[in-house]
Amino acid sequence: EAGVAQSPRYKIIEKRQSVAFWCNPISGHATLYWYQQILGQGPKLLIQFQNNGVVDDSQLPKDRFSAERLKGVDSTLKIQPAKLEDSAVYLCASSLRTSDANEQFFGPGTRLTVL
């Protein structure tokens, strides 16, 4: 079974530039998550989709971050404009949504460096 795919794996940009990340979840997984993981910390949920609807985006800095999941499959996360503090690994995960358990499968992540 193919895992969660993410691209690019690495990205270096200057502050105030824009960047986009792409995620392809495991086939059949209804739920898709984007996390931000700053070095030395645990992943922080940015946004959660159920099919193509947003379940939670309470920690997404909406003035600069946006995400979409067209057709309930692939997803993109965009940062515009980037700040130095956005340097982190951006993880995408997917899960089958059951009533009380949601084992999440993570992609390899995109390491973003903002200079």
Added chain:
Amino acid sequence: SQQGEEDPQALSIQEGENATMNCSYKTSINNLQWYRQNSGRGLVHLILIRSNEREKHSGRLRVTLDTSKKSSSLLITASRAADTASYFCATDARGGGFKTIFGAGTRLFVKA
């Protein structure tokens, strides 16, 4: 904000010893999960324990959950160098729309 808080922050042991990590959380949960993260395999799900369960085993892993104390522990028995990684607990808060919140993690180093 992080719901789960792991303890200790870092742990160094010899191969063959047992490693115990603890997690405390703040609000009522549906379930609690443990994940492992290393540079080779990224973030990987280890085990899930539901709020009505008290103990669960998977291979060399043993997880306990005490909902009255809002805490969980992960025991790795007979550790191996390959167990070197960061370990995170993640909680699904009740009434939170199944939003998963990760702790800051315990960094385990197993010396060969």
